[in-house]
Structure formats: structure tokens, C-alpha cells
Amino acid sequence: MLFIFGLKTVVRALPGRPATCRNCGQFVQHYLDEHARKFTLFFIPVFTTSRSYQITCSNCGRVSSISDRERKALGG
Template identity: 55%
Template sequence: MLILFGFKTAVKELFRRQTVCPNCGQNASQRIDERASKFTVFFIPVFTTSRRYSRTCAYCGITSELSRSEKNALA
């Protein structure tokens, strides 16, 4: 019997916020994304194994990791 399993990463934009970038210091739009790794069986997502959050500055383009509490503070 053959069972196909693996992992899939899904990226979803949660929201955008106008804040000061920690890298360039400009007041620019910051895109907050969520990366969720999901365990799959026969290419169907079964459950989420991890979630990571990141912030991307629209002015300088740098991407930095966020913790869940930092993401909640920006929301």
C-alpha cells in the first residue's frame, strides 16, 4: 500500500499597517504575513505544524520575523 504524505507551506497576507520601519526609519506601509506549514496526506492538508509571522517594509523591502505577541500588538 502506498501512502503519500509531506508538508506544504502556505503564505497568507494578514493585514497592512502604516508604521515606522525598524530598518530604514521611514513611516511606510508594513505588510504582515503568516507562513503556515501543514502536514498533508494525499495532497490534502491535515493539520498545521507551525506558524511564523513576518513584516515586510514597502519602502526598503526588508523582511523581518515577528513573534505572535508582536503581530498582535500591530493588529
């Protein structure tokens, strides 16, 4: 019997919000992305193994990782 399994990262855009960037100091829109790592069986996602979140400044492009707690504080 042959089993085909693996891991796949799925990126999903979440609602962002305007905030002051720590890098450039501008009050601009920030974009929030969720990176979910999924276990796949026969190329079908079965369950999520981990999640991480990244926020990106629309002015300077700085990408920062944030925790789930910080994401919830943003209201997302």
C-alpha cells in the same frame, strides 16, 4: 498499501499597517505575511504543524520575523 504524505508551506497575506521602519526610518506601510507549515496526506492539508510571521517594509523591502505576540499587538 501506499500512503503519500509530506509538508507544505502556505503563505497568507494579513492586513498590514503604517509604521516607522527600523531600517530606513520612514513612516510607510508595512505588509504582514503568515507562513503556515501543514502536514499533508494524499496532497490534502490535514493539520498545521507550525506558524511564523514576517513583516515587510514597503519602502526599503526589509523583511523581519515577528512573534505571534507581536502580531497580536499589531491588531492582526
